Amino acid sequence: xxxxxENDLTMDRRMEEADTVKNLYLAFVVDDExxxxxxxxxxxxxxxxxxxxxxxxxxxxxGIINLRGDIIPVIDMRGRFRKPEIPYDTETxxxxxxxxxxxxxxxxxxxxxxxxxxxxxxxxxxxAKLSYANQFVxxxxxxxxxxxxxxxxxxILFV
Numbered sequence: 001x002x003x004x005x006e007n008d009l010t011m012d013r014r015m016e017e018a019d020t021v022k023n024l025y026l027a028f029v030v031d032d033e034x035x036x037x038x039x040x041x042x043x044x045x046x047x048x049x050x051x052x053x054x055x056x057x058x059x060x061x062x063g064i065i066n067l068r069g070d071i072i073p074v075i076d077m078r079g080r081f082r083k084p085e086i087p088y089d090t091e092t093x094x095x096x097x098x099x100x101x102x103x104x105x106x107x108x109x110x111x112x113x114x115x116x117x118x119x120x121x122x123x124x125x126x127x128a129k130l131s132y133a134n135q136f137v138x139x140x141x142x143x144x145x146x147x148x149x150x151x152x153x154x155x156i157l158f159v
């Protein structure tokens with residue numbers, strides 16, 4: 001009986017946590033683009049660590065890292081967006097994300113914050129293909145000082 005009560009409490013806590021992070025997006029910069037992913041997809045954020053090159057992969061796949069025993073592929077978002085490569089600095093970081101059964105790292109120029117974007121602040125992207133990076137945009141988030149490109153992790157991984 002106590003096991004059932006304990007499971008119910010665990011489920012209640014998970015539902016509360018889901019409500020707490022609902023509509024929250026982690027925003028970061030890639031070149032001049034302000035992008036974001038849902039906080040529910042974030043596992044952690046780390047500084048740039050040594051990356052092991054994997055031969056014969058796409059240029060934007062920088063390699064793999066060992067994160068406390070987990071081997072994680074790392075994608076340089078500048079390369080993914082076909083932006084010029086720049087040296088990593090103290091603001092460059094790896095956003096470790098979970099997408100389904102996949103864990104991967106996204107190298108971004110810098111983190112700019114967490115934004116609460118209610119449904120009324122989110123709209124579909126324009127139909128026009130304005131740049132290559134637009135194919136990775138799921139939606140557009142409006143904030144007081146501009147917009148955020150809300151990224152589609154599925155497309156970043158598989159397109």
